[in-house]
Amino acid sequence: MNSQPIRLPKSEIGRERRLHEIRKEAESRGNVKQPGVRPHGAPFPKASVETGYYGIPLLKPPPWTRAIPVYFFVGGAAGAAAVVSAIAHYTGADPKLVRDARLIAAAGAVVSPALLIADLGRPERFLDMMRVFKPKSPMSMGAWTLLGFGSAVSAATFAGFLRERYGPSFPVAVLENAGEAAAIPLGLGLATYTGVLIGATTIPVWNQNIVDLPWHFAASGLGAAVGLLELLGHSKSRALQGLGFGAALFEVWQGFRIESRRHADLNPLKHGPSGAMTRMGGVLSGPLPAALRVACSFASKNRAPSLRRWAALASIVGSFLTRVAWLRAGAASAQDWRAPLGAPGAQVGPDR
């Protein structure tokens, strides 16, 4: 570069001086007050521990589609329904209850893989999940659990259908019992693993709740399964009433756990759209059905069934909203640049 001063045409000298003035003003005052000059923020955008790297989030939000919360709901309900069906079967409960619970599980076993495959970036490669069996990856464990669950439940459902149509026979009974027996551990896995799946990530709000999430999701799945069965006409079953009440009580406790802990990472569960949704889902799957179920045991014979239907419906909607809320909370949590940096100034939201 030569050091000679740049010669400007006369017409440009005034404009050049103007630029110089604006620059001086920006340096001395930190902003420019001249009309028509509106720099965004300070003239020297500053990165520091307090501001982070311009507040750009370090983590990437989960890029999952809406199919994933729907899958969490369907898979959770199906898993719990399979457990209910098997236990009802082995304890000699109403065969209609066994069959309907099994149908819910079987329907879930068909819908769940479809939802998961739809969410893949390359759906035609879904079989790549079967390339490896990887205990270190909750996603791999989930894929294998779902595959096993589908096989077990469809075997039991098919055998049940054969028995009803052509009468009992030894091979059919073997198939039905084997399917039912396998559906218990696989259904339990399906109802709980999603908690580990999102808990064992770097998303702060999920990671903070890794111990709570499997319990929370199991209770949510049970509430939905019981609700569905009650809406299918099993609103006289005391076992279902007890299970529904237990699930709702647990969700009350879960709501208390979320609301009572003060931690900046939990903000997405309490504030903003994801917070509102978490609370709505919590009320619908916890206190509301619990209260309705208590009320229905004291209500008159005419009122009780309708109260129980409302409790069932609340549990189902609550379970669905809870799953959506947790995934939205995760997306909101990933936007929090402070959490992964452990940066000062993280605001714990106001308590109410």
Added chain:
Amino acid sequence: MSTTAFLTDSTLCIGCKACEVACKEWNEVSDDGLDWSGHSYDNTGAVGALTWRHVKFVEEPPTPGLGGNAAGQSSWGFSSDVCKHCEVAGCLEACPTGAIVRTEFGGVLIQPDVCNGCAYCVVACPFGVVAKNEDDGRAFKCTFCYDRQKAGLEPACAKACPTESIKFGEIHQLRAEASERVRVLQERGMDDVALYDPTHTSVQGTHAMFIVRGDPRTFNLPPNPEAPTAYLKKGWISAALAAGTLLGGTLLAFIADGTRNAR
């Protein structure tokens, strides 16, 4: 076939973004948008599916002496960011298809012909490096120029770097070089210089180390990155207890109900 690493020395970086360009050219990565961010000269923001090398600009108002600048001149800190190629990589452990592998050079590679785009690696990365390309469907990140390394060449970014801010070499040699460089800089009076290589967490060190001035958090480098597999034990124990309770509760409910019916 030795274990290799990057050492990115931000005290030598001039912010020319040649590494970004070289990476895009060699790996044929398409553009990542042409938006002005207003954050100094950084208009990309972070590494992503289409940005495998990314130069960060930390801009300081005129401070006499800072960065060796004359008074009245603003000063910059630049640092070229990249996938850290963790020793214990969250993405690799989370991948359910086995698409993400450890190469013979110690790098972490997503095999694009296996990845089915489940995106679980995206939420498993403690550095927010792996990203899903929504147009393509799969997850992408720095390949550590596996193809070039296989041919005995250094990665494109290291090759293009005009100031040797990006160093590439055998990992132990590079670690020794890094501590020597930090010592020399501190001797010269840069007492805020530090080596960023998180060996104290479950990540257990990286194959992409950084020499930065000041708090690494200023450059969006997390102080305690954890491979999320570290939480698995806690999670599965909790899941087992929850499953046991669900099973026990269901059993109890139906047995209690059955006895009542029998009465």
